[in-house]
Amino acid sequence: MNEPALSPKRARYLHRLRQESRRVRLWQAALFVGFLLGTAAGTVVAVAMWWWPTLSRVLDPYLVVLNALPKTALGPIFIVWMGAGTGTIIVTTLAISLIVTILNMYEGFRATDAQKIRLMAAMGASRWQLLWMLVFPANYATLLNTLKVNVGLSWVGVIMGEFLVSRAGLGYLIVYGSQVFNMDLVMTSVLLLLVAAVVMYRLVLWVEKLLYRVWGLKA
Numbered sequence: 001m002n003e004p005a006l007s008p009k010r011a012r013y014l015h016r017l018r019q020e021s022r023r024v025r026l027w028q029a030a031l032f033v034g035f036l037l038g039t040a041a042g043t044v045v046a047v048a049m050w051w052w053p054t055l056s057r058v059l060d061p062y063l064v065v066l067n068a069l070p071k072t073a074l075g076p077i078f079i080v081w082m083g084a085g086t087g088t089i090i091v092t093t094l095a096i097s098l099i100v101t102i103l104n105m106y107e108g109f110r111a112t113d114a115q116k117i118r119l120m121a122a123m124g125a126s127r128w129q130l131l132w133m134l135v136f137p138a139n140y141a142t143l144l145n146t147l148k149v150n151v152g153l154s155w156v157g158v159i160m161g162e163f164l165v166s167r168a169g170l171g172y173l174i175v176y177g178s179q180v181f182n183m184d185l186v187m188t189s190v191l192l193l194l195v196a197a198v199v200m201y202r203l204v205l206w207v208e209k210l211l212y213r214v215w216g217l218k219a
């Protein structure tokens with residue numbers, strides 16, 4: 001007898017998942033590159049905006065608009081620019097996490113105690129010393145919280161990129177499973193995605209505890 005179209009054997013799709021796991025390096029690379037690059041580049045831009053107030057006034061309205069813009073709408077543009085490959089997935093991940101990092105870090109820099117800034121300036125501290133001895137240390141918690149937020153945003157970027165261009169990975173399997181009406185494959189992929197996201201979040205928490213010990217701060 002033919003097996004029902006909507007009830008395929010689980011073993012076949014578990015085998016498919018094992019096959020896809022051998023090619024998991026694609027989304028792993030895109031995930032970590034997008035995550036680290038988005039956090040690092042966003043922090044650098046936030047520092048530049050704090051350093052040059054004029055730059056902040058110029059960029060602020062554009063950042064607000066870009067943050068409100070659905071990043072899915074930029075997918076076709078990324079495909080044209082980067083091609084249908086890993087580059088598009090990385091750029092999509094970067095686009096989602098970068099703006100949030102800039103806004104969070106810049107607001108943290110702006111919220112630094114103004115009295116402490118004036119005190120250090122009165123004692124002859126340069127702007128560079130203000131940044132590295134006061135403003136940045138005062139925002140360690142903001143940076144770590146941004147890392148936690150970027151875990152979820154990076155996964156969104158990777159899966160969205162796989163929806164658009166990939167032929168491997170969990171995002172591709174979710175799309176494929178929905179196209180053939182196979183909920184076993186979809187739910188198994190979502191479950192694996194959940195487990196991977198939890199593992200990455202726990203890794204960020206471990207890094208947070210390590211950095212707090214290095215910086216001598218209380219968690």
